[in-house]
Amino acid sequence: MRKRELDKFKKLLLIERQGLVAHLSELEGASETQLSQGGGDSVDLAALEITQAAIQKMGNREKNLLKKIEYTLDKIESGDYGTCERCGEKISPARLEARPVAQFCIDCKTELESNERRYSDKEEEDEEGWGEYEDAS
Numbered sequence: 001m002r003k004r005e006l007d008k009f010k011k012l013l014l015i016e017r018q019g020l021v022a023h024l025s026e027l028e029g030a031s032e033t034q035l036s037q038g039g040g041d042s043v044d045l046a047a048l049e050i051t052q053a054a055i056q057k058m059g060n061r062e063k064n065l066l067k068k069i070e071y072t073l074d075k076i077e078s079g080d081y082g083t084c085e086r087c088g089e090k091i092s093p094a095r096l097e098a099r100p101v102a103q104f105c106i107d108c109k110t111e112l113e114s115n116e117r118r119y120s121d122k123e124e125e126d127e128e129g130w131g132e133y134e135d136a137s
């Protein structure tokens with residue numbers, strides 16, 4: 001991949017990381033405020049627990065994405081970016097545009113996903129969370 005393209009993806013990832021870090025600290029702030037205001041009647045407590053769970057879930061998802069971004073930035077630095085980690089083929093530019101943190105080419109990803117679905121019923125969270133921060137420029 002050309003340096004110009006690498007720089008473009010790096011910039012995208014850095015912007016995304018910045019947004020995530022800011023949002024995560026917001027979430028943590030919201031969570032603390034709610035905890036300190038909590039107490040009192042049980043209806044409020046139940047609502048509080050639901051909100052806490054939602055915040056935690058969103059936070060976990062974003063933390064995962066953050067880890068993935070760090071990992072991807074490392075790959076850019078080491079020159080491994082844009083190569084499928086499973087088969088070693090180049091990942092198509094269109095796929096990287098849509099999802100800069102992609103680790104696998106579309107063929108491998110499709111295969112891995114169908115295996116995952118077969119062997120587990122865990123929630124699909126891998127492909128979520130990217131694309132909400134479309135480049136506004």
Ligand SMILES: [Zn+2]
Nearest residue numbers: 084087105108
């Ligand atoms: Zn592959």
